[in-house]
Every structure is written in C-alpha cells, then in structure tokens.
Amino acid sequence: MGLAVIILAAVYGVTGGLLLPRAAYRLSVEPDRPWRDRCPEGHPLPGWLGLARCRGGLDSPAAPEAPCAPAGPPAQPETPAAPAPPHPDAPVAPAPVRPDTPVSPGSAHPDAPAGPPAQPETPAAPAPPHPDAPATPAPVRPDAPAPSVRTPSVRTAPVRSHAYGPSSVRTAALSGAVCAALAAAGGPRPEVAVFVALAPALVLLALVDLAVHRLPDPLTLPLAALTAALLGGAALLPGAAGSWRLALLGGAALGASYLVLFLINPAGMGFGDVKLALSLGVALGWYGWGVWIAGAFLGFLYGAAYGLALVLRGRGGLKAAIPFGPFMAAGAFTGMLLGGFGA
Numbered sequence: 001m002g003l004a005v006i007i008l009a010a011v012y013g014v015t016g017g018l019l020l021p022r023a024a025y026r027l028s029v030e031p032d033r034p035w036r037d038r039c040p041e042g043h044p045l046p047g048w049l050g051l052a053r054c055r056g057g058l059d060s061p062a063a064p065e066a067p068c069a070p071a072g073p074p075a076q077p078e079t080p081a082a083p084a085p086p087h088p089d090a091p092v093a094p095a096p097v098r099p100d101t102p103v104s105p106g107s108a109h110p111d112a113p114a115g116p117p118a119q120p121e122t123p124a125a126p127a128p129p130h131p132d133a134p135a136t137p138a139p140v141r142p143d144a145p146a147p148s149v150r151t152p153s154v155r156t157a158p159v160r161s162h163a164y165g166p167s168s169v170r171t172a173a174l175s176g177a178v179c180a181a182l183a184a185a186g187g188p189r190p191e192v193a194v195f196v197a198l199a200p201a202l203v204l205l206a207l208v209d210l211a212v213h214r215l216p217d218p219l220t221l222p223l224a225a226l227t228a229a230l231l232g233g234a235a236l237l238p239g240a241a242g243s244w245r246l247a248l249l250g251g252a253a254l255g256a257s258y259l260v261l262f263l264i265n266p267a268g269m270g271f272g273d274v275k276l277a278l279s280l281g282v283a284l285g286w287y288g289w290g291v292w293i294a295g296a297f298l299g300f301l302y303g304a305a306y307g308l309a310l311v312l313r314g315r316g317g318l319k320a321a322i323p324f325g326p327f328m329a330a331g332a333f334t335g336m337l338l339g340g341f342g343a
C-alpha cells in the first residue's frame with residue numbers, strides 16, 4: 001500500500017514536471033511585462049503546459065506566422081490542396097478527359113482520389129460516353145488543368161526543433177522526487193494527497209523565481225487559497241492527521257512574518273515572497289507549530305547558506321539579491337517531511 005502510494009505520487013510528479021517547463025518560460029518575464037507567448041525565435045507557443053521544445057521553424061513563405069505545431073511536422077499538408085474542379089457541373093469527373101481521348105478513365109488517372117472506380121469491363125477502346133454512366137468522365141473543355149499534377153501549396157522545409165526554457169528532464173525529476181518523498185513521509189492520508197497535488201506548482205514557482213527573481217501573483221495567491229481550501233476538505237476525511245484551524249493560523253502567521261521582514265527591508269525580499277509564505281504557512285501549520293517553526297527556519301537557513309556560498313566563491317556581495325522563493329519552498333518541503341514522518 002505504502003509503496004503503491006509512493007509510486008503513484010512519483011508518476012504524478014514526473015507527469016506534472018513534464019508540463020511545467022513551458023509555463024515556467026512563459027511566466028519568466030520582468031514585472032509589468034506581458035507573459036511570453038513566443039519562443040526565443042519568435043514562433044507562437046501552443047498553450048501553457050508542456051515541454052519547452054518548439055517545433056516551429058517553418059520557412060514557408062506562404063505562412064510566415066505558422067504556429068509551432070505540436071503534433072508533428074506541419075510542412076506537408078495532410079490533404080493536398082484538392083485540385084479545384086474548374087467546372088461545377090462536373091464535380092465527380094475524375095479527370096478532364098476529352099471524349100475522344102482513346103484512353104479508359106481508370107487507366108488514365110489511377111491516382112485520382114475522388115473519382116469513382118472505373119468499371120472493369122470498360123473497354124480500352126474509346127467508348128461513347130453514356131450520360132448515366134457514373135464512371136465515364138464528363139466531357140470537359142480541353143483547357144481544364146490536369147488535376148493529377150500536384151503542386152504542394154506548402155514548401156517542404158525541415159522542421160528546426162529547438163529547446164528553450166528549463167530542462168524538462170530536471171524539472172520532471174525534481175517534481176517526481178518531491179512528490180514521492182512527500183508520499184513516503186506522509187503515507188496514504190488525505191492531506192498528503194493535497195500536498196502532492198500542489199507540489200508541482202511550487203516547483204513551477206521556484207523555476208520562475210530562479211529565472212527572473214519573481215513570484216507571479218497568478219500563481220502565489222491562488223495557490224494559497226487552494227491549499228487552504230483543499231486542506232479544509234482533507235480535514236473532513238477519515239485518516240486526516242492534522243488541524244485545519246492551525247493550518248489557517250499558520251498561513252496567516254507566516255504571511256505576517258514575511259510582511260514584517262519585507263516592511264523592515266524591502267530591498268532584501270520581494271513582496272512575492274510574502275504571498276508565497278501564505279501557502280507555505282498553511283501547509284506547515286497543518287502539522288502544528290513545531291513543524292511550522294522548523295519549516296520557516298529551514299527556509300532562512302537554506303537561503304543564508306546559499307548566499308554565504310556565493311560570497312565565499314566571490315560571486316556576489318552580501319547585498320547580492322538571490323531568489324528566495326526556492327529556499328522558502330525547500331524549507332517548507334523539509335518541514336513537511338518532518339511533519340509527515342512525525343504525524
């Protein structure tokens with residue numbers, strides 16, 4: 001049972017992780033800039049979730065704005081541009097053959113896709129066209145273009161698939177490992193399902209923060225509300241081992257703590273960190289104040305250790321800005337493991 005839960009969580013985490021890179025790329029913009037909707041080479045991006053791999057690169061002059069088709073090389077049209085029947089009174093004519101052409105319709109154009117099958121008993125000799133015979137080509141004017149000459153409307157060009165954004169393998173591995181560890185620590189309990197379900201969103205926030213030192217509001221605020229709501233539901237289920245009341249208090253307390261820090265030193269921390277602290281505080285508070293303190297403290301510890309390492313390696317001064325969201329998340333993750341094993 002326990003192993004199955006861990007495997008299930010890992011599969012979920014890997015799957016979620018594979019959907020994150022494109023979202024991380026699109027969200028990684030400076031404040032007050034619109035979300036990215038094109039790859040670095042200018043191809044439109046299909047949707048928000050998925051791998052950060054563009055399959056665009058069409059050099060077709062007819063379609064310079066060709067979208068990055070996710071379902072294979074779009075260079076070759078599936079259905080070649082049907083040769084427009086020039087005469088609407090003869091739509092089923094498989095070929096514009098003059099009545100005196102001494103060739104049977106079937107053998108004349110074997111590749112005609114829309115034409116009715118030639119009657120096998122049709123003699124090769126020129127037969128007078130019966131008006132009721134469906135296979136007989138209707139007499140058309142000799143100036144009709146031959147439809148068998150296909151000219152592809154889109155020039156076949158090699159698709160230049162190229163990657164952008166964060167690595168899919170690393171993202172999937174991280175998300176899968178986090179989800180598996182949460183499941184291993186907490187076991188098959190309803191609140192663990194909530195934590196596992198929301199963990200990929202935290203990975204996404206960390207990716208964006210690492211890229212642009214920013215935690216977008218459309219992620220942080222819904223995540224806080226979702227965490228509180230889902231834990232409220234989990235608290236009603238049998239097997240829940242935590243307190244929803246403490247979770248709400250923990251969210252308010254951690255958010256307030258980060259707000260104080262932000263007001264004391266606005267340069268040292270972004271306001272996005274304050275909003276992220278809401279959801280992390282809710283999750284940590286579920287297991288009680290001991291876990292809450294541990295998770296909050298470890299976040300600072302991880303961030304301080306990273307900043308110190310940067311200083312020691314000469315890659316940044318004490319004032320160097322570092323993205324703090326990933327360390328907050330890592331601290332909360334460690335706290336959740338402690339809480340899961342202890343509960």
Ligand SMILES: [Zn+2]
Pocket residue numbers: 039040041042043054055056057068162
């Ligand atoms: Zn592209």
